[in-house]
Amino acid sequence: MKFKLVPEAPAEFDFVAETQRAVPLVPGTEDDCCARLMNRLDFPSREIARTWLTFLRALELAEETQSGFARLRRDPDRNELAEAFQSRVYGVSTVLSVLEEHGPLTEQAVFEKFRDEIPTWERHKDPSRAENVWRERVGNMLDWAVLLELAEREDGEYRRA
Numbered sequence: 001m002k003f004k005l006v007p008e009a010p011a012e013f014d015f016v017a018e019t020q021r022a023v024p025l026v027p028g029t030e031d032d033c034c035a036r037l038m039n040r041l042d043f044p045s046r047e048i049a050r051t052w053l054t055f056l057r058a059l060e061l062a063e064e065t066q067s068g069f070a071r072l073r074r075d076p077d078r079n080e081l082a083e084a085f086q087s088r089v090y091g092v093s094t095v096l097s098v099l100e101e102h103g104p105l106t107e108q109a110v111f112e113k114f115r116d117e118i119p120t121w122e123r124h125k126d127p128s129r130a131e132n133v134w135r136e137r138v139g140n141m142l143d144w145a146v147l148l149e150l151a152e153r154e155d156g157e158y159r160r161a
Contacts, residue, residue, distance in 0.1 A: 002090040003058035009143035027067035103159035
């Protein structure tokens with residue numbers, strides 16, 4: 001299963017652990033978990049909290065059980081998260097391949113090369129927003145790639161690390 005939601009990358013890697021600790025060990029509903037994330041981390045909206053909860057699942061730091069969402073008992077390790085990020089988040093492997101083949105590139109140039117990867121059903125579901133949503137996601141993927149040391153950013157351009 002590939003996850004699509006990618007929050008803005010934090011300035012510091014330690015924020016990932018802080019966010020993971022905000023997810024309960026005892027499974028809770030999505031609403032309860034989002035409320036906890038909002039309260040503990042001052043996320044401004046439920047949508048941001050939900051995106052983080054989904055992304056933590058992609059990074060294998062949280063899970064969805066029959067009883068709800070729960071934190072996994074493991075500390076975030078940059079190398080393990082980088083591996084999960086590449087294999088479990090839709091589009092990351094494509095973005096990294098683009099950087100490897102064509103980099104260094106601006107965020108916009110990466111998106112132009114990624115554009116054909118936008119799922120067809122998402123284009124049909126909301127054609128007026130699909131490209132803007134994915135343009136933002138690609139930007140977030142690039143920033144996460146830098147945070148996880150899979151890419152480097154210099155002078156507004158990204159290249160594969």
